[in-house]
Amino acid sequence: MTKRTKRTILWSVIGIGVVVAAFVAYYFIAIYNQVDNFQKKGEESPFYNVQPTETKAPEPPKWEGTERVNILLMGVDARGLKKGEVPRSDTMLVASIDPVTKKGYLFSIMRDTYTEIPEHGSDRINTAITHGPKTAMQAVSDLLGIPIQYYVYTDFQGFIALVDAVGGIDFYVEKDMHYTSKADNHEYDIDLKKGQQHLDGKTALQYVRFRHDAMSDYTRTERQRNFLKAVAEKMKSTTSIMNLPSILEKVNPYIDTNLSVQDMWKLATVGYDTQMMASEQIPPMELLVEKHVGGSSVLGVRSEEELKKYVQDVFNKTDAADPSGSSTDGKDNGSSDSGNSSKKSGQTGSVSKNSNDTQGTKTADSSGGNSSGK
Template structure:
């Protein structure tokens, strides 16, 4: 190999390395800026009008990084609301992540669940966010009996942008879904066909919103959990990770959270290494009781302590004990209260 050829090779390798380092710097900088933009403060916060009210609510517990962490996910329908107005939560979920066991449990909370809203009496759980995110975190944490360290708040458009940013998801729609709303000038009609199909942001939102069947919100919350799992799996793909700065740029205007960049980075690392362990409706069917309170149809919890124990049994299953006959007996084999009762009538 002559000197000229060696020089060409050296220069070529040097340019490739410089390009990689340059892209890496750009990627890291863009990723940091994208993550930083998710946390809104001051005048950019959607909760700026509630700052004084929410300041009275307890501060969420700190996450040290080794103990389980719980994140409240709230989706709202902001159509028709003025800037500064906060609508009731349309979807309420809690993602519980165990960084030691590398497990994720996803809970969806029925929005008509009647519970205490700290500092504001008792009401449906979906009203908690109208008093601020810290109030919502405390209300949900008290209901489930677990600390809520973080929240993520978004509206319909944020969900649409996220699904489009990951180029949609392949998903099986279990039945035909059709609904037309003249009140919305048919802008948010639902029209999906049964079968495996590719859902873009708009179709994914249609699937997540559909509740016009006999089980209403009960089946809708289950569909939402399955769809979120599909989106989360897509987010873990190499292609989506490479596009992460662009994804964050797309969804940032529609999302607010109390996580700082370091929190997000730690959670991203834990989440990427973790597997989805299970997903449940909360409260489970057997613990729900229909009630009319103040002229409003709501869902009350039969026994709040039993609900808290139900959550703990999912997050921390009792250890298996061996019987003398060789069979296994565990508290988790007891009848699941969510499967021992007919569903209450859906309340709209």
């Protein structure tokens, strides 16, 4: 090999290295810039009108990266509201991750759960967010008996943007779903057919919003947990990782959070290898009791101490998982690829709950807030 040939190869390798380095630098800078803008400040924050009234709410506990981290996920319907108005949360979930065992858990909180809202008396838990994110985090922390370090807040459009940004989700729809509403000018009508489908943002929103069946909000929260697990799996794919800067850019306008860039980086490194172990409804059926407050039906908790123990028992049941990652108690562990295992959970989701059909329908349809069509 001549010196000229060696020099040509050397410069080619250096050139390739420079291109790769430039791409990597662009990739991480683009991610950093988008993530850094997730924390909305001033009038860009959806809570800028309520922040002065939230001064009594305690600061969320800090996460050091080695203990369990709990994140409150809140989805709202902001249609028809003026800038600065905060709607009641339509969806409230808590994602819990143990960074040591790499095991994750997902809890969906029934929005009509009647509980103590710090500094604001007792009310449905979906009203907590109207007093600010710190109040909502503390209310959920008090209810579940676990610290809530972070929150992520979005609305319908943010959900649609996320699903579209990852290229949609292949998912099994367990039944025909149909609902129309003149109040929305039919913009959010629901029309889905049973079977395996590719759901884009709008059809995915239809799926997670549907509650017009015997078990109403009970089965809807289960659908939401199953679908979010499918989204999480899709986010782990090579294509989604490569497109992460673009995905973040598309959802950025609709997201607000107290997560810093450093927090998100720590969570990303932990979350990628985390296995979903359990997906639960709060309150569970055995601790749920129907109440009437001010002429409206709400969901009470039979015993708050038992509820806190139930949450801890969910964390401690990890030994029941079989080698394939599915729990031996019949719970869906969320390890499906893009929602394929949801076919099973969708078909069996209401089993053992039929004795509560009447209660479920009556209670869920009486929920407050701007929840038309959900």
